[in-house]
Amino acid sequence: MIPVLIMVTMSVFFLLQLTGDPIRMFISTGVDLDAEQIEVLRHELGLDRSLPVQYGMWLGRALQGDLGRSTHTGRLVTDELKARLPVTFQLGIISWIISGIIAIPLGIIAAVYRGSKLDMFATVTAISGVAVPSFWLGIMLILLFSVALRWLPPCGWVNLWDNPIESLRYMAMPVLSLSLAGAALNMRQTRSAMLEVLMQDYIRTARAKGLSERTVIWLHAFKNACLPVVTQMGLQVGRLFGGVVIIETVFMIPGMGRMMVTAIFGRDFLLVQGGVLIIALFIVFANLVTDLLYAYLDPRIRYR
Numbered sequence: 001m002i003p004v005l006i007m008v009t010m011s012v013f014f015l016l017q018l019t020g021d022p023i024r025m026f027i028s029t030g031v032d033l034d035a036e037q038i039e040v041l042r043h044e045l046g047l048d049r050s051l052p053v054q055y056g057m058w059l060g061r062a063l064q065g066d067l068g069r070s071t072h073t074g075r076l077v078t079d080e081l082k083a084r085l086p087v088t089f090q091l092g093i094i095s096w097i098i099s100g101i102i103a104i105p106l107g108i109i110a111a112v113y114r115g116s117k118l119d120m121f122a123t124v125t126a127i128s129g130v131a132v133p134s135f136w137l138g139i140m141l142i143l144l145f146s147v148a149l150r151w152l153p154p155c156g157w158v159n160l161w162d163n164p165i166e167s168l169r170y171m172a173m174p175v176l177s178l179s180l181a182g183a184a185l186n187m188r189q190t191r192s193a194m195l196e197v198l199m200q201d202y203i204r205t206a207r208a209k210g211l212s213e214r215t216v217i218w219l220h221a222f223k224n225a226c227l228p229v230v231t232q233m234g235l236q237v238g239r240l241f242g243g244v245v246i247i248e249t250v251f252m253i254p255g256m257g258r259m260m261v262t263a264i265f266g267r268d269f270l271l272v273q274g275g276v277l278i279i280a281l282f283i284v285f286a287n288l289v290t291d292l293l294y295a296y297l298d299p300r301i302r303y304r
Contacts, residue, residue, distance in 0.1 A: 001284045008280040009062075009273060013055050016269050058270070062277065068270035072263070077274040080259065085278065088248070088255035090160060092240045095175045099182035100233060106183075107190025107229075111198060112217060122187060129184025134243045138177040138250040145173060155252040174251045178243050182236045189232040193225035200224075226297050234290030238283045 042048050046057055061068065067077035110122040146154035158167040197203065198221055206216045241257075248257035256275050263271040 001288060004284055005277070005280055006059075009059065009277055010055060012273055012276045013058070013269075014051065016267075016272060017051060058273065062274075067274040067277070070263075070268050070271045072266045072268045072271070077270050080271060081256070081274055081278055084254065084256045084259045086159075087157060087253060088241075088244055088257060091171065091174060091178070091248070091253065091255060092237075092244055094171065095178035096182070096233070096236065096240055098175055099179040099186055099236065102179070102183040103186030104190050104229065107187040108194055108217065108222060110187070110191045111194030114195065119191075122191070126184040126187045129180045130188075132180070134177045134181055135246045135250055137180060138173060138247055141173040141177060142250075155250075157253045157255075174247050174253060177247050177250075178240060181243070182233075182239065186229065186232055186236065190225070190229050193228045194221060197221045197225045223297070227294060230290055230293050230297065234286050234293075237286035241279050241283065 039048075046054055049057070058068065065078065067081070069076055070080060073080070106122045106125070110119040113119055142154045145152040152169055152172055156170055158170050160167040160171075203216060203221055206220050207213075211220075244255065245257035245261060247253070248255045249261050252258070256278070260272055260275040262268075263275070
């Protein structure tokens with residue numbers, strides 16, 4: 001985990017330097033600074049040091065919980081992240097859960113009734129979900145449910161604990177936009193894994209022993225087909241955070257994704273680096289949990 005986080009933060013840090021001098025951003029937005037003030041500000045931000053030294057200073061402060069201050073708002077980066085992270089976390093987790101709830105039963109049904117109309121419907125739905133970009137789907141949902149039918153609000157956000165009903169109305173379209181592509185991939189993976197397991201000898205033996213079909217499917221087949229499904233859902237965490245950046249912009253949701261888009265256009269380097277670090281932490285942690293689940297689901301796997 002540690003080498004991955006270092007490589008991610010290092011890559012983002014040096015790539016951001018290619019976008020230009022953040023001090024020039026103040027001048028371009030109409031801030032009146034003379035040459036002396038520019039040099040003072042550059043020194044305060046540590047921008048007069050070499051790039052490796054700047055990265056080392058930032059990393060050292062980050063290990064102590066200090067991610068610096070936003071050059072655009074002047075607020076601490078940690079305060080910005082604390083305000084935005086719950087929104088993104090709520091949106092991402094609900095989308096991830098919904099994609100699993102939709103995908104796993106559909107994948108199992110498609111595998112059990114292979115070649116049937118149900119299988120064809122699930123397969124077509126999966127292909128459509130993968131092919132449709134999430135931002136396009138979000139725009140189409142706005143046109144249908146907000147502009148034409150006027151059932152749902154087109155944009156905005158309400159915290160779940162403040163007003164659950166209103167929050168669900170605001171979340172409905174963003175969650176659907178995010179979860180559809182993930183559900184399609186999870187469904188295809190579940191169907192493929194189940195088809196492979198259902199052809200094994202121990203499944204025929206379980207049926208020959210007189211076990212009910214439900215017991216055979218859920219207790220014997222699905223448990224042994226879980227590994228690739230768990231892998232797919234673990235990797236989906238990274239795709240969800242990538243999709244959140246677009247979806248939060250489309251629906252004007254005040255989360256980390258929209259914050260980072262604004263920070264990128266404003267060349268707010270410290271805010272972008274802090275956001276990337278938090279997202280990388282979540283993705284790496286999700287991969288760690290996925291690896292640990294392997295040993296639980298398959299006793300043959302042991303980490304030494």
